[in-house]
Amino acid sequence: MDKPVTVPAPGQPEPAVSQEPEKKGFSNILDMGMGMPAIPLPPSAMVQPQHSNQDRTFISIPEYIENPENFQDETFKTFDYTEHTIRRAFISKVYSLVLGQLLVTGAFIAWFLFDHTTRLYVHRNSWVMLTALAMYAVSFCCILCCKSPRRRVPYNYLFLLAFTLGLSLLVATVTSMYEVGTVLLAVGVTGVIVLGLTLFAFQTKYDFTTLNGSLFVMFLTVITFGIIAAIMQSQLLKLLYSALGVLLFGIYLVYDTQMIIGGKHRYKISPEEYVFAALTIYLDIMNIFLRMLRLLRA
Structure with a gap:
């Protein structure tokens, strides 16, 4: 719709006409204060305000990468996903799994050593050993040869559990002879x-x-x-x-x-x-x- 034309009263100067072209569409939205659609940065790339009278400040990722020493905020330390941090978490997970495996094996060894009935049953029934050997061999081959299943939860844990149970039965049977x-x-x-x-x-x-x-x-x-x-x-x-x-x-x-x-x-x-x-x-x-x-x- 065209804008209404204002006619000046007699004796009054004509109003100044802006030479700036009329903005339409996206330009009007920018003038309304909305600006470009903002992409929020992750917490690790954000500096918290130090004073209440300051606006929240955002930094660019390249600036943080070039000068990381300038941004020692606690938020950065909390979300520090460096290679060293990932490796430490990996080591903790590995040794937690190993500890669990050793506890399972220790429980089987103690069971076979101190329970005379179980020990005799295992020695007289070879199918127990054969079943344990099959569990051990199949799960070992799956973990060793199948890259995708050994990285996917819960398949990797199931294979590791089967491997641990099979080898624990074999080791417990051997130790029961000592x-x-x-x-x-x-x-x-x-x-x-x-x-x-x-x-x-x-x-x-x-x-x-x-x-x-x-x-x-x-x-x-x-x-x-x-x-x-x-x-x-x-x-x-x-x-x-x-x-x-x-x-x-x-x-x-x-x-x-x-x-x-x-x-x-x-x-x-x-x-x-x-x-x-x-x-x-x-x-x-x-x-x-x-x-x-x-x-x-x-």
Whole structure:
């Protein structure tokens, strides 16, 4: 609709006419004070006002990236999603899972050691061992070979639970053939070794993650030596095989621990692979324990 024309009264000057063209559409909206549609920044890119008489101030993300020392507000510290923070959360999750696995295995070992009826039933019924072996093998293959399921909740936890139950049954069956004192001594010695090697892995400046090829060669050598010892039925060779096994899996424990720590080490495990990382540490501990059990019996 056209604007009404105002006619000046006789003797009055004509009103000044603005030369600025009429604004329509989006330009009118800008003049009304609405401005461009605002995109709110995340809390980590926001500085809280220091005084009540100041308006809330927004900063640009490039400004924060270039000068992070200028923005030491508590909000930044609360939402500090750096690589270091993610790695620490990953380490906590991994060792929480390992602790849960060890508690389950310890409960099975205690059950088989102190419940004579259960121990006899397992020894007389081979299907229990076969079922445990199948659970262990299938879940291990799924975690090792299937990348997507081992990263998706709840499938990764279900696979890890099946793996832990299967291996716990196998380990508990083996330990039920030993004396209680020998088993407890093996648990204590294994705990000291694991704690010492874990602290060493955190503190040492030597990067064990570069030894992956050498460790594989050592693993094949120890396996071959174990087969020879089993064929020859030599007690001395079996004792030496167990000692080499403790040494090998001790090095593997340091290697896997540094892979989990990350940092300046050459190779590291992705934070998404917390189930796989827990499996590797748990396997290292179980292998050290079983070979220490054989050493102490000998």
